[in-house]
Amino acid sequence: MQLDSGIQRAFSCIPLLARYTGLYNNLLGGKMSDKSYPFWEVSSHTFLLGAGASRAAFPKGDKFGRKLPLMNDFVEIVGLEEFFNDNSIDYSNQNIEEIYSNLYSANPNSEVIIELNERIIEYFSLMKIPDKVTLYDELILSLQKKDAIFSFNWDPLLLQAFSRNHTLNELPSLYFLHGNVSVGVCEKDQRASYINNRCSVCGEKFSPSKILFPIKNKNYNKDLFIESEWQALSLYLDNSFMFSIFGYSAPTTDVEARELMKSAWNKNKRTELNEIDIIDKRPREKVEENWEGFIYKSHGGIYDNIRDTQSFRYARRSCESWGDAILQCDPWSENNLPKFESLVDLQNWVKPLIEEEINFRERDIPIPKYSR
Secondary structure (H helix, E strand, O other): OHHHHHHHHHHOOOEHHHHOOOHHHHHOOOHHHOOOOOHHHHOEEEEEEOHHHHHHHOOOOOOOOOOOOOOOOHHHHHOOHHHHHHOOOOOOOOOHHHHHHHHHHHOOOOHHHHHHHHHHHHHHHOOOOOOOOOHHHHHHHHOOOOOEEEEOOOOOHHHHHHHHOHHHOOOOEEEEOOOOOOEEEEOOOOEEEEOOOEOOOOOOEOEEOOOOOOOOOOOHHHOHHHHHHHHHHHHHHHHEEEEEEEOOOOOOOOHHHHHHHHHHHHHOOOOOOOEEEEEOOOOHHHHHHHOOOOOOOOOEEEEOOHHHOHHHHEOOOHHHHHHHHHHOOOOOOOEOOOOOOOHHHHHHHHHHHHHHHHHHHHHOOOOOOOOO
């Protein structure tokens, strides 16, 4: 089936550590370490997605109108009120992570926690992507194979968008920092793939990836799959030229996640040149305060709309165009990602750009600059 094969391309049922080890040299045929190329032409663009991204991508819900929840309206949208009431759980003025943390502190192995996890997985597992082009299709096709998308979201819609575009081959890598309902793991053989597949080593069915963590001490290193995803994020942030954040507010209560990201991004050797873009509708002062320690001097763009960002205005050329503009004083003409209703039309539009990328990687033909 297309869904299975598409997600297999994202995971390939390979050892977890191999999902990121040596990734850059493999993707660009060794060009990452070749000094003859400007670093921005071979560096990656890392995209980070929070719950707000899925809400923005599917404002009317999935194909059947099933709504995408945020942390603060999660209980109502997923329909957990009766469950909490029946179990005498006070959920007022708390988001789902806070509720889970309190339950975990009381008894990490309780039947309530097990059932809560099952109800959440059931809700998201039923979701289907709409037939028309979605923002997730556009995001995936706006990035190159050397780029990566990291998601905190449990819904399967990003993977479904990846699946139906997988025949183009040149897609960014996908990683799930808090697990995903469509991702399965074999801890014994250290493999990950689509949940309905079987491990290529032992032949056993995959177990669901973990999705709930106590908010104050998430202990990502205690879960093999989650640890590998965070290690991949650290590697990408240490080597990326651009870092974009969409729909994630990095709450101060999420201490471990903030520190892991901040450490990796600030370890990047080109901190003074890199760009961080944040898609957030809150006032600029609030956003800057929230991301203090990530933005170096004025190298931070804050946008209300993802279509105003570098990746959509210079489709599949965010790093190349930004590097030429700020480091060579040689700005490109914009090549905005058009709005299509047909996925085939969108795919046909990006195919010439993909051909240029393959020619660069395999034949050393320079990627041409956008021009009027």
